[in-house]
Amino acid sequence: AQSVTQPDIHITVSEGASLELRCNYSYGATPYLFWYVQSPGQGLQLLLKYFSGDTLVQGIKGFEAEFKRSQSSFNLRKPSVHWSDAAEYFCAVGDDFGNEKLTFGTGTRLTIIP
Amino acid sequence: DVKVTQSSRYLVKRTGEKVFLECVQDMDHENMFWYRQDPGLGLRLIYFSYDVKMKEKGDIPEGYSVSREKKERFSLILESASTNQTSMYLCASTTNYGYTFGSGTRLTVV
Numbered sequence: 001a002q003s004v005t006q007p008d009i010h011i012t013v014s015e016g017a018s019l020e021l022r023c024n025y026s027y028g029a030t031p032y033l034f035w036y037v038q039s040p041g042q043g044l045q046l047l048l049k050y051f052s053g054d055t056l057v058q059g060i061k062g063f064e065a066e067f068k069r070s071q072s073s074f075n076l077r078k079p080s081v082h083w084s085d086a087a088e089y090f091c092a093v094g095d096d097f098g099n100e101k102l103t104f105g106t107g108t109r110l111t112i113i114p
Numbered sequence: 115d116v117k118v119t120q121s122s123r124y125l126v127k128r129t130g131e132k133v134f135l136e137c138v139q140d141m142d143h144e145n146m147f148w149y150r151q152d153p154g155l156g157l158r159l160i161y162f163s164y165d166v167k168m169k170e171k172g173d174i175p176e177g178y179s180v181s182r183e184k185k186e187r188f189s190l191i192l193e194s195a196s197t198n199q200t201s202m203y204l205c206a207s208t209t210n211y212g213y214t215f216g217s218g219t220r221l222t223v224v
Contacts (some may be wrong), residue, residue, distance in 0.1 A: 009154070032211060044204070044215045051211075090156060099164055100145045100208050101172070106156040 002027040002093045006105035013081050014113050021076040021108050023065075023091030032094040033074040034102065035065055039087040047089075050074065061085070086112045117141075120205050120216040127223050133192040135219050137205030144209060146188040148172075148180065151202040151218070160203075163188055195223045 003026045013019050025031055035047040048059025055067040065076045074091060091105040121136040139146065145164050149157040149172075159172030161180040169180050177199060181189045188207075192199055200223045205216040 006156075034211075043217050044213075046213065049211065092157075094211055099162065099170070100211055100213075101147075101159060101162060102157075102211075102213070103159070103173075104149075104157040106154060 002031060002095050002103050004091050004093050004103055004105035006089075006091055006108050008108045009106070010109045010111065012111040012113060015083055016080050019076075019078045019081045019085070019110070021089050021091075021110070023074045023076065023105060024072050025074065025091075025093045026072065027093055027095060029095075030069070033065075033067060034092040034094070035059065035063070035074075035076050036090045036092060036104075037061075037087045038090065038107075044090070047076070081110075081112055083112045083114075086110055118205055118207050118214045118216040120203075120219050122219050123217065125219060125221045127192075127195050127221065129195060129197060129223055131192075131195045131223075133195050133221065133223075135190040135192075135203055135205075135221070137188045137190070137216055138186050139188075139207035139214070140186065141207065141209075141214070142185065143207035143214075144185075145207065146182065147206045147208070148178075148188070148190045149204045149206065150174070151204055157204065160190065192221075195221075197223050199223050 005024045033050040036044045048057045050057045088107045092102040118139045147162040148160040163169045163182040179191045203219045
């Protein structure tokens with residue numbers, strides 16, 4: 001069964017600084033990979049996804065992620081964070097276009113300081 | 115826009131009650147899911163359904179059941195609510211991994 005690890009429970013970053021959130025997955029074949037964001041009191045919003053092809057994926061709100069098969073990683077990056085990026089971020093993996101199940105990581109809470 | 119509507123935003127129920135959480139989607143999606151979200155645990159899959167009257171257990175189905183009598187409606191049932199089922203419950207529907215989540219039901223069991 002697939003699994004997802006987000007090793008950082010909480011990250012604090014200064015506004016304007018760069019950001020990298022880590023995600024490692026466990027899956028035998030090429031997985032489908034996702035990053036979601038959940039702002040306080042809000043629902044889950046898809047930031048970006050990787051199915052195949054170019055390993056650097058661009059998403060919404062200036063985020064990008066890079067799929068590295070050799071490291072089983074799909075880290076999320078942003079060159080300059082804004083106060084509005086404070087939220088919880090979830091990495092997820094899917095394995096099958098038939099049932100479309102997602103397995104989520106435990107999340108990383110991002111705090112932005114002025 | 116695809117809409118996934120969960121009937122209640124907040125619910126408070128007593129231990130031992132039978133609880134129904136309702137979810138309706140308006141985009142004719144085949145696949146629907148129930149997840150629960152707990153701090154530090156992320157989202158965990160309870161049950162999913164890939165067609166009317168079809169259901170499969172997810173990772174944590176114990177204490178739950180589901181019903182899907184119509185394509186647009188997927189209900190989560192807590193047969194006998196317990197305090198350890200206090201959580202945020204999220205419904206989702208999808209096609210081609212285009213997930214749409216509902217806004218969630220925060221259930222408190224006292």
